Amino acid sequence: MPMAKKENLITGVDIGSHAVKVCQLRKTGRGYSLVALGSAALPPGSVEDGVLQEPEEVGRTVATLFKNLKIKDTRVGISISGYSVIVKKINLEVMSEEELHEYITSEAEQYIPFDIDDVYLDFEDLHTATDEDDRTDVMLVAAKKEVIDDYLEMLQEQKLKPVLVDVDGFALENIWETTAQEAENVALVDIGASKMNINIIAGGASVLARDIVVGSDQLTEQIAGSLGVDFEEAEKIKLGLVAVEENRDELEEIFTQTCTQWVLEIKKAIDLYVANNPRQPLQRLILSGGGSKVAGLKEFIAAETGLEVISFNPFVDMQINEKKIDRAYLDAIAPEMAIAAGLAIRPAEF
Numbered sequence: 001m002p003m004a005k006k007e008n009l010i011t012g013v014d015i016g017s018h019a020v021k022v023c024q025l026r027k028t029g030r031g032y033s034l035v036a037l038g039s040a041a042l043p044p045g046s047v048e049d050g051v052l053q054e055p056e057e058v059g060r061t062v063a064t065l066f067k068n069l070k071i072k073d074t075r076v077g078i079s080i081s082g083y084s085v086i087v088k089k090i091n092l093e094v095m096s097e098e099e100l101h102e103y104i105t106s107e108a109e110q111y112i113p114f115d116i117d118d119v120y121l122d123f124e125d126l127h128t129a130t131d132e133d134d135r136t137d138v139m140l141v142a143a144k145k146e147v148i149d150d151y152l153e154m155l156q157e158q159k160l161k162p163v164l165v166d167v168d169g170f171a172l173e174n175i176w177e178t179t180a181q182e183a184e185n186v187a188l189v190d191i192g193a194s195k196m197n198i199n200i201i202a203g204g205a206s207v208l209a210r211d212i213v214v215g216s217d218q219l220t221e222q223i224a225g226s227l228g229v230d231f232e233e234a235e236k237i238k239l240g241l242v243a244v245e246e247n248r249d250e251l252e253e254i255f256t257q258t259c260t261q262w263v264l265e266i267k268k269a270i271d272l273y274v275a276n277n278p279r280q281p282l283q284r285l286i287l288s289g290g291g292s293k294v295a296g297l298k299e300f301i302a303a304e305t306g307l308e309v310i311s312f313n314p315f316v317d318m319q320i321n322e323k324k325i326d327r328a329y330l331d332a333i334a335p336e337m338a339i340a341a342g343l344a345i346r347p348a349e350f
Helices: 055-069 097-110 145-157 168-179 216-227 231-238 248-276 297-305 327-344
Strands: 011-015 019-028 031-041 075-080 085-093 119-125 135-144 161-167 186-191 196-202 205-212 284-288 308-311
Touching: 011 055, 011 168, 011 327, 019 055, 019 327, 031 055, 031 327, 055 145, 075 145, 075 168, 075 327, 085 205, 097 119, 097 135, 119 145, 135 145, 135 161, 135 205, 145 161, 161 168, 161 327, 168 186, 168 196, 168 205, 168 327, 186 248, 196 248, 205 248, 216 231, 216 248, 248 297, 284 297, 284 327, 297 308
Parallel strands: 011 075, 075 161, 186 284, 284 308
Antiparallel strands: 011 019, 019 031, 085 135, 119 135, 186 196, 196 205
């Protein structure tokens, strides 16, 4: 991560299906300080599978957050996930940057299921070639123009200047690698309201990244339907904030069935990684996102995967002005702010 002057850091805006999260950081001599952060719920249906359905509602929510947090810098970064973005690792002969750009531009269509004219393309050479093998892995990203352009237009209508569009899994990777004390082989798992991002990092690079359409809202909805309570009350039950003595067996069955589905998806990714990298075992699983706060989930994943599971707090070693930011609030919201923080550490040179 290149060094950045404080004025060059952008504001991270993570737009999920359930809420908008905003984070602003400042680069210091000893790392980062937290300037502002906040989250605001979106009206149901405003964003579905990473696609804006109600841009005006989302825009108003973003603008209100910026106003309430007193953020003046208009340069922002967002990230995307869902069916509209494809992330694929391909193996190619080693080429110069110019040759690789030309190859990707002309040949990308064979790797992605979209019409090449309908997507924005980006790629990164992971430089995995060795003396014995003159081939390298390249991470290819294709995102639908229509979806991206809707986000950019929505932000510009709020007088914001979008300077970065990232992918959720890569934003998560950036904040983890920036705040981690040492390089490790880890599985980064971010569970949001309607999707789960899995990004496995080994040898300092992403080796497996995928989005899965499962999330914590499905658990809330099942609790609400089963117990006949509203969504807000079901959320509290899900997070263990409200004790429920009646219907305990029914609740346990809901938790077990839904969380087992999540764990199966996580184990599929881990098994695929282990099969291809038997000599680089995973050391830990790093859990983030609002869904990571589901009561008992961390322990359940640890038992099922055999890995140490930690809840990710990206701000744990950052400087905090506790007169402006309440520590208890920060600790409570930290896991769901990971992607926004991963955007907020990015420098903008313009």
